[in-house]
Amino acid sequence: xxxxxxxxxxxxxxxxxxxxxALDATSHxxxxxxxxxxxxxxxxxxxxDALLDRPAGMLGTGVDVVxxxxxxxxxxxxxxxxxxxxxxxxxxxxxxxxxxxLRLAEPGDNGIAARLNSFWSSWSDLANAPESGAxxxxxxxxxxxxxxxxxxxxxxxxxxxxxxxxxxxxLTATGGELQGIAREFAGLNGAIxxxxxxxxxxxxxxxxxxxxxxxxxxxxxxxxADDGAGSISVTLGGAAAPLIxxxxxxxxxxxxxxxxxxxxxxxxxxxxxxxxxxxxxxxxAFAQSLTTKVNAIYNPAAGTNFFAYDAATATLSLDxxxxxxxxRAGAGAPGDNSAALALSELSNEPGGVNDSYAxxxxxxxxxxxxxxxxxxxANALSNSIEDRRQSTAGVSLxxxxxxxxxxxxxxxxAARAMTTTDSMLDTLINRxxxxxx
Amino acid sequence: MITRGIVTDLNDIATRVSHTQQKLASGKxxxxxxxxPFATGRAIGLRTELAGLEQYQRNVDDAEAWTSVTxxxxxxxxxxxxxxxxxxxxxxxxxxxxxDRKIIADEIDGLIAAxxxxxxxxxxxxxxxxxxxxxxxxxxxxxxxxxxxxxxVVRSIGPGVSVxxxxxGSDMLGNGADGKLLNTLRDISAHLRGGSAADIAALGxxxxxxxxxxxxxxxxxRAQVGSTASRLEAxxxxxxxxxxxxxxxxxxxxxxxxxATMIEYSMQQxxxxxxxxxxxxxVQASLLDFLR
Numbered sequence: 001x002x003x004x005x006x007x008x009x010x011x012x013x014x015x016x017x018x019x020x021x022a023l024d025a026t027s028h029x030x031x032x033x034x035x036x037x038x039x040x041x042x043x044x045x046x047x048x049d050a051l052l053d054r055p056a057g058m059l060g061t062g063v064d065v066v067x068x069x070x071x072x073x074x075x076x077x078x079x080x081x082x083x084x085x086x087x088x089x090x091x092x093x094x095x096x097x098x099x100x101x102l103r104l105a106e107p108g109d110n111g112i113a114a115r116l117n118s119f120w121s122s123w124s125d126l127a128n129a130p131e132s133g134a135x136x137x138x139x140x141x142x143x144x145x146x147x148x149x150x151x152x153x154x155x156x157x158x159x160x161x162x163x164x165x166x167x168x169x170x171l172t173a174t175g176g177e178l179q180g181i182a183r184e185f186a187g188l189n190g191a192i193x194x195x196x197x198x199x200x201x202x203x204x205x206x207x208x209x210x211x212x213x214x215x216x217x218x219x220x221x222x223x224x225a226d227d228g229a230g231s232i233s234v235t236l237g238g239a240a241a242p243l244i245x246x247x248x249x250x251x252x253x254x255x256x257x258x259x260x261x262x263x264x265x266x267x268x269x270x271x272x273x274x275x276x277x278x279x280x281x282x283x284x285a286f287a288q289s290l291t292t293k294v295n296a297i298y299n300p301a302a303g304t305n306f307f308a309y310d311a312a313t314a315t316l317s318l319d320x321x322x323x324x325x326x327x328r329a330g331a332g333a334p335g336d337n338s339a340a341l342a343l344s345e346l347s348n349e350p351g352g353v354n355d356s357y358a359x360x361x362x363x364x365x366x367x368x369x370x371x372x373x374x375x376x377x378a379n380a381l382s383n384s385i386e387d388r389r390q391s392t393a394g395v396s397l398x399x400x401x402x403x404x405x406x407x408x409x410x411x412x413x414a415a416r417a418m419t420t421t422d423s424m425l426d427t428l429i430n431r432x433x434x435x436x437x
Numbered sequence: 438m439i440t441r442g443i444v445t446d447l448n449d450i451a452t453r454v455s456h457t458q459q460k461l462a463s464g465k466x467x468x469x470x471x472x473x474p475f476a477t478g479r480a481i482g483l484r485t486e487l488a489g490l491e492q493y494q495r496n497v498d499d500a501e502a503w504t505s506v507t508x509x510x511x512x513x514x515x516x517x518x519x520x521x522x523x524x525x526x527x528x529x530x531x532x533x534x535x536x537d538r539k540i541i542a543d544e545i546d547g548l549i550a551a552x553x554x555x556x557x558x559x560x561x562x563x564x565x566x567x568x569x570x571x572x573x574x575x576x577x578x579x580x581x582x583x584x585x586x587x588x589x590v591v592r593s594i595g596p597g598v599s600v601x602x603x604x605x606g607s608d609m610l611g612n613g614a615d616g617k618l619l620n621t622l623r624d625i626s627a628h629l630r631g632g633s634a635a636d637i638a639a640l641g642x643x644x645x646x647x648x649x650x651x652x653x654x655x656x657x658x659r660a661q662v663g664s665t666a667s668r669l670e671a672x673x674x675x676x677x678x679x680x681x682x683x684x685x686x687x688x689x690x691x692x693x694x695x696x697a698t699m700i701e702y703s704m705q706q707x708x709x710x711x712x713x714x715x716x717x718x719x720v721q722a723s724l725l726d727f728l729r
Contacts, residue, residue, distance in 0.1 A: 008444050107691060108482040117488035124492045131571055157513040166498060277473060291660055333586050335569035341593050348596040354485050364476035367471025372471060383445055390441070398724040405728075 005428070007061070010423035014062030015414030018045050021065040022407040029395045030404075037211030039072045039393040041203055048227055070203040076389045077210065081217035083382035085261040088218035090375030092265035093275075097368045100276060103156035104360050112153060113361070117144045117356060120347035127340035131328035132262045147316040148277050149163055150287050154272065154280055154314045157287035161276045171219065171263060172253060175247045178219060178263075187236065190247035193230035221260035237263065280314065282341070282360050287316045290353045292343045301339035302332040443716040450709045466693045476690050483687040490680045494595055497673045500592040503602045504666045506560040511659045512553050514609065518652045519547045521622060525648055527627050531641035535632055542629035543555045549622045553577035553578070556606040566606035575606040581619040583612035594672045600665055605660045609651070617654060 004010075032038040046066045050058035105111040109263040123137040129135045172178050175354040188209040201249060209232065216222050223235040226245070234244040237256025243249065259267055268274040277426040291307040305322035330336030346352055459468055470477040483597040494693055527533065528541040554575040556566045563571035567585030590603035611617025625644045628636040 011672055072695055080693075086563075101471055103469060106470055107467055107477055113490075117485055121488060121495075122494045122524045124496060127591075128591065129561070150620075195720060273481060330569075332571040333571065333573075333588055335563065335571035335590055336588055337569075337591065341591060341599065344492070344593060345597065347485060352481075358478045358481040358485075361470050361481060362474045364473030365472075365477050367470075368471035378476065383442075388441065401724045 003051060003059060005425070007051075007059075008424070009418060011060070011062035012414050012418035012421060014048060014064060015417065015429055018043070018063045018065050019407045019414060023404065023411065025068055026400050026403045030397065030400050032180055033395040033397055033400075037207050037214070037221040038395065039070045039203070039207050040395050042069045042071055043067075044069050067201060068203060070201070071132075072210075072393045073389065076385060076392065080382060080385045080389055083378050084214060084217040084384055085221050086378035087259055087375065087382050088220075089261040090266045090313050090371060090378045091245050092262045092269070092340070093377045094368070094371040096265070096269040096276070097364070097371050099152070099160045099163075100157060100279060101364055102154060102369045104122060104361055105228060111361075112146070112149055112357060114352070115142070116357065117347065118142050119146045120344050123340045124344035126327075126329050127337040127344060130243075130337040130340065131334045133324065136327045140318070140322065140324050140327060143306070143318055143322075147318060150283070150290075150316050154283055154287075157280045161186065161270055161274075164266045164276075168266040168270055172268070174251065175313055178216075178253065179249070180424075181215055182214050182218075182251070182253075185209060185216075186247045186249045188233040189244065193247070196230040197261070200381065218262065219261045220256060220263045221258060228422075229251060229338060237261075259416050260391065276397060279360070279364060282363070284311060284314050286356050286360060287314070289356060291316065293349075294343060295354060297342045297346075302326075302328040312319055357377065440720055443712075443719065447709070447712055447716060450705065450712055454702070454705045454709055456696060459547075459704060460693045460698050461695075464693055464695070465691055467691050471537060475689070480687060480690045483690065485684055487683050489596065490676055492682060494673065494676050495592050496592050497669050497676065499667065500594065500600060500602045501669050501673070503560055503565070503590070503592075504662055504669065506558070507565055507602070507662050508659070509668065510558045510565060511604065511655065511662060514552065515659065517548050517552050517555065518618065518655050520650070521545060521625070522645075522648050522652065524548070525625055525644060526664060529637065529645065531637065538629045538632060542626045545622055545626045545629065549626070551621060552610060552622070556610050556714065566604060568603065568605050571620055576610065576619075580683075581611070581613055581623065583607040583610070590715070594669065595676070598672075600668060600672075602662075602665060602669075604662055609655050609658055616647060616650070618651040621651050637704050646711065681683055703714050 025041050029040055043065045043069045045063050048061045048064045048072075050060050053059040066384040082387070108114070108115060119142045120140075122135070122142040126132075126135040126139050150355050170176055188205055192202050192205050192209065195205065213222065213224065213232075216236065220237045223238070225233045225235075225242075227233065231245075231246045233242045233246060233342040234251065235242040237259035238252035239256050241250055241254040243253050256263070269276050271277060287309050288311065291305075293308040298304075304326075305319040306322055307316060308319050308325075309316050320339070328338035330338040332338075347354055349355075460466060467473060467477055524541050524544055525545060528538050533541070556576055557574040558565050564574055564585065567573050569573040569588030569590060570584070570586045571590075573584050575583055585606060587605065587607075589696060591599045592602050593599045596724040607617075609617065610619045614620050621644065624638065624647065628640050628644060
């Protein structure tokens with residue numbers, strides 16, 4: 001079989017077209033240089049099938065673009081998602097715990113420690129002047145302030161917890177962010193499967209889906225399963241059933257035994273057995289022990305309790321029988337200050353109420369510092385993984401400009417090859433066989 | 438990628454600068470418990486200790502006021518006892534006439550009233566010598582019975598340390614017929630008025646002994662109150678010293694080291710500025726600048 005005279009034209013044309021596609025892919029990259037979640041694409045070129053040119057051998061026939069590859073490292077994606085979950089958990093936990101910490105107002109002159117100190121001082125002042133109406137009035141005022149600041153702190157903790165519950169419901173309720181992401185994800189699953197079915201590779205849809213997966217991973221722990229036909233099913237927080245199964249969304253979301261991420265942190269903050277709840281119960285135990293210890297000394301002397309603590313509503317209040325007129329410093333004569341003295345000594349009791357409050361503050365401080373550290377570490381790690389991911393998938397304008405030049409020159413060279421073939425054909429067609437004309 | 442890195446680093450430095458600025462503005466190393474949980478726990482403990490020390494100093498001040506008024510009254514009481522003893526000595530000599538003895542007896546009666554008045558002294562509306570029955574005057578005009586109680590007026594002057602600041606009237610003036618001052622003076626007055634040989638003998642004998650015993654009682658009480666006063670003074674000095682120490686510790690735990698923080702601040706600022714400059718330089722350079 002002889003080879004067509006016009007083959008050179010075809011070969012050049014293939015070259016022109018291929019370089020043009022490569023230029024198109026490059027300009028797509030440049031256009032998306034700042035698109036979040038975009039992965040760099042590359043036109044994959046392959047030499048077309050050769051022609052048999054006996055006896056010389058195989059003659060190349062040019063080039064074809066066989067696909068547009070999406071440059072992405074899925075291993076880095078996995079690493080990124082693990083850190084993203086840690087980061088989501090750490091920052092959300094830090095946010096709510098920092099609010100708890102701010103409400104403590106320690107160390108300072110406005111916290112409960114200061115109120116407690118002035119409460120003990122008031123007993124001591126009363127011991128110095130057991131008959132004095134002013135000292136009684138001051139004691140009652142200090143006791144009320146102490147009780148109300150303990151109650152206010154508990155209310156503050158409750159508010160932080162309630163805010164977390166509200167955020168959680170905004171996130172996970174029907175119509176919330178999670179359902180929105182899941183729906184879009186399922187839609188993309190369907191579109192990608194359909195496109196792959198007809199042999200196309202929907203790179204930009206896959207980028208969008210990966211970005212949603214990144215978002216999901218900051219919300220909760222994500223487990224993915226690729227069905228090989230273009231769909232990815234997603235299970236959140238170690239649930240028994242997947243949230244997104246192909247192009248369907250299981251809603252309401254299956255229960256997450258081990259959520260992690262932002263949802264995990266919010267669930268912990270909102271839960272009646274979570275971190276903030278343990279702070280509340282520790283504060284309650286502190287108020288209870290304050291009540292018990294004060295009453296144990298005050299009641300025998302005065303015949304009534306001093307404090308009343310209602311564990312159900314977590315409210316500390318003064319016994320109704322305690323008023324500036326009735327409060328007593330001791331059981332005996334007007335000058336007896338034995339009870340007031342013993343009460344003021346409670347401030348020095350080792351392992352007493354002051355210590356248990358200081359322990360609560362230290363514990364909260366330690367846990368906030370821990371949460372901050374976790375968030376900072378996860379941030380640093382996810383940044384460095386994101387850097388590595390970007391170095392693969394990200395668009396480098398320098399590289400794209402170089403490619404632009406490369407493909408432009410390739411196009412020019414292919415055009416020149418075509419011109420050369422053309423002038424060769426011109427010689428053959430228009431100037432050959434004209435001898436003697 | 439470079440741009441993201443620069444932004445992250447700049448944010449990082451800005452956060453640190455703002456934290457240092459917070460320290461400078463508040464003058465505190467600890468602005469919240471998570472800055473240093475252990476130090477926060479310690480600061481709370483030290484603040485409690487400090488509040489306690491301030492309270493103990495107030496207690497000591499109150500106790501000192503109480504003892505100084507008591508000492509003052511006791512000195513008056515000593516004068517009364519001395520006068521009574523002089524009168525007794527004058528009345529017990531055989532040369533004193535019956536009329537003179539009667540005059541002396543009247544004077545002794547006056548001293549009894551004065552002793553009771555002194556024992557009924559109050560400080561800030563509280564009876565000094567009535568034990569804890571501070572609302573009651575220890576001696577009434579009609580009888581010599583002690584109307585106060587045996588309670589101690591106690592002031593707390595340190596953790597677990599308390600002192601008794603009061604002196605009871607019953608220890609000096611007595612309670613009815615118990616051989617103490619009032620009883621002795623009443624006897625003397627009766628003997629002076631009686632004028633029999635036995636009475637005169639008693640004046641120079643048992644009455645003088647009783648008088649000396651009463652003087653001893655008053656002086657003993659004075660000595661006790663005096664030693665309490667010096668104990669209080671020592672406590673005051675000690676508390677002030679400890680307070681100074683605890684304040685120093687608290688400041689070490691809580692307060693920022695201004696010089697070091699200032700240096701840290703200016704260092705961070707210059708780092709921030711050079712990071713900004715470097716960032717601006719890197720972001721501008723691109724292959725695009727060099728292509729036609």
